[in-house]
Amino acid sequence: MTDKQTPQLALHCQSVSHWFGSKKVLYDVNLKIERGQFVSLVGPSGCGKSTLLRAIVGTHLPRKGNILVHSKEEGATPAPVTGPGRDRGIVYQHYSLFPFLTALENVAIGLKLDETNIPFRTFRWFAWRKLRKQHLKLAAEYLDRVKLGDAMHLYPHEMSGGMRQRVAIAQALVMKPEIILLDEPFGALDEATREELQRALLLLYAENKTALKQGEVPPFTLIIVTHELNEAIYVGDRLIGLSQYWDWQGEQLTESPGASIVYDVPSPVFDPDATRDFEIFEEQRDAVRNEVFDPNGKKPRIPVEA
Amino acid sequence: MIRRPISSLTRISLGILSVVCLLTWYSWLSHRQHIANPNDTTIPNWTQLTEGVKKTVTWNERTEERWLTDDAKATVIRLFSGLGIAVAGACLLGIGMGCLTPMEAFFHPPLSFLAKIPATAVLAVFMALVGLGMEMYITMIVFGILPSMAISVYQAVKEFPEELQYKAYTLGASHMEVIWTIIFPQVLPKLIDATRLMIGPAMVYLIAAEMLFGDVGFGYRIRIQSKLLSMNVVYPYLALLAGFGFIMDYMLKVFQRKISPWFEARH
Numbered sequence: 129m130t131d132k133q134t135p136q137l138a139l140h141c142q143s144v145s146h147w148f149g150s151k152k153v154l155y156d157v158n159l160k161i162e163r164g165q166f167v168s169l170v171g172p173s174g175c176g177k178s179t180l181l182r183a184i185v186g187t188h189l190p191r192k193g194n195i196l197v198h199s200k201e202e203g204a205t206p207a208p209v210t211g212p213g214r215d216r217g218i219v220y221q222h223y224s225l226f227p228f229l230t231a232l233e234n235v236a237i238g239l240k241l242d243e244t245n246i247p248f249r250t251f252r253w254f255a256w257r258k259l260r261k262q263h264l265k266l267a268a269e270y271l272d273r274v275k276l277g278d279a280m281h282l283y284p285h286e287m288s289g290g291m292r293q294r295v296a297i298a299q300a301l302v303m304k305p306e307i308i309l310l311d312e313p314f315g316a317l318d319e320a321t322r323e324e325l326q327r328a329l330l331l332l333y334a335e336n337k338t339a340l341k342q343g344e345v346p347p348f349t350l351i352i353v354t355h356e357l358n359e360a361i362y363v364g365d366r367l368i369g370l371s372q373y374w375d376w377q378g379e380q381l382t383e384s385p386g387a388s389i390v391y392d393v394p395s396p397v398f399d400p401d402a403t404r405d406f407e408i409f410e411e412q413r414d415a416v417r418n419e420v421f422d423p424n425g426k427k428p429r430i431p432v433e434a
Numbered sequence: 435m436i437r438r439p440i441s442s443l444t445r446i447s448l449g450i451l452s453v454v455c456l457l458t459w460y461s462w463l464s465h466r467q468h469i470a471n472p473n474d475t476t477i478p479n480w481t482q483l484t485e486g487v488k489k490t491v492t493w494n495e496r497t498e499e500r501w502l503t504d505d506a507k508a509t510v511i512r513l514f515s516g517l518g519i520a521v522a523g524a525c526l527l528g529i530g531m532g533c534l535t536p537m538e539a540f541f542h543p544p545l546s547f548l549a550k551i552p553a554t555a556v557l558a559v560f561m562a563l564v565g566l567g568m569e570m571y572i573t574m575i576v577f578g579i580l581p582s583m584a585i586s587v588y589q590a591v592k593e594f595p596e597e598l599q600y601k602a603y604t605l606g607a608s609h610m611e612v613i614w615t616i617i618f619p620q621v622l623p624k625l626i627d628a629t630r631l632m633i634g635p636a637m638v639y640l641i642a643a644e645m646l647f648g649d650v651g652f653g654y655r656i657r658i659q660s661k662l663l664s665m666n667v668v669y670p671y672l673a674l675l676a677g678f679g680f681i682m683d684y685m686l687k688v689f690q691r692k693i694s695p696w697f698e699a700r701h
Contacts, residue, residue: 228697237605
């Protein structure tokens, strides 16, 4: 690395808490994600991983706390999350694509929705036609990037689950959002397809590394929620454990206040072309099992940085 | 084994056979009836039927009318005006109710109530309210099919997964864009299906209204000619109605396949 830049912030969760009635879910979650990081979020079921992700997407805002999205542009003030917006991309496990659009149209629709509106498309039809051509060209480039150049004109029902998730990733990428959120994106796929898609994400990480080497801002920042520890360690460069099992008694609380961050450790980054050897994950996997997933865990949570 | 596949040749031959059987059966029935009563008109033979068809298509100098074209024109205009208003209204109401919760709370209870009233039973009320003109036929069709159609459109919007709506917002869509660019194309094929299902009921309501209050139209002619026992006019009219319904259904199906090619294969 020739140029040691100060890492830029991409996302900042400030003291985020959430509860449903008397059921406490998230307690004082503080999280700073730097631009270019691939963060894996793991935790026992019911710990509120999805709640946190939905808070970041903005579809279900937290009861307490703020979430700020920092812009790539210099001098821009961070924008608080008040609802879903084009600065945060999302890839869901199911319903990831619009069924009435082909792969190419699914990728291009973000450009259409973001750059044009109904009056423009109706009254400036020729200008729209011209712009549409550019959109489709760009969408085709992104599909090529996720190795779907041959499947551009297929509808989602004609594609396999793995292909659909690839298109969904391209659909999010084409918008160049500040951060991309993946909610158990490969949960419904078979093992081989899963591995291919994990490699596809590592290729994006490799682009980040190249950009950093050239002294540029890394283009992709990503949070992946998963229940698969191997996937979490393999894809991410930072592993965060969210858990309701932590030493809340140590903070003078009388009842469990919900999940907080109990584990935050860098994880090894793999070369997408190297053979995967889950043996080397073993140590970290065991550590996560003990510190995040153990219902009798009594570890203090990660202290908030100043 | 049940549902054993058959060759297409067998399938077509059996289809033709069933039509031939039906025609033979009718001819035999008519023949028997004419042996009993040579002047019978309730089961007209083929010669009588041809005369009946001729009567409907020839210009009557004295009354200055040609039954078939006059009736078809009146009925078709009434039917399409009613259907058009009902489909457009159902689409607006259904999408509105599916997207806006206050609209849902306001319109859903009365619509689900109105959908249960048989439109034919309300005919007298329409006559009192809007008179005997074109308005009555349109009101009849709209009242008969709009509520249940609006509810099926509303349900189609409700079935639309929330994730896709959220995704559209993360792709920079405005509220109007979500409705027009994301929800409408998904609802359109279901709207066409609902229209196909509603052509039958719309014809029932229209024919009923024409039978009671019309002075021209398919329902009117069928009623008058039935009273005169001129079944050689009534039967061709019934065949025409069936053919019309069949063609409408087929055309909507083709339209749906053309405009939403993704839809059928998915199911």
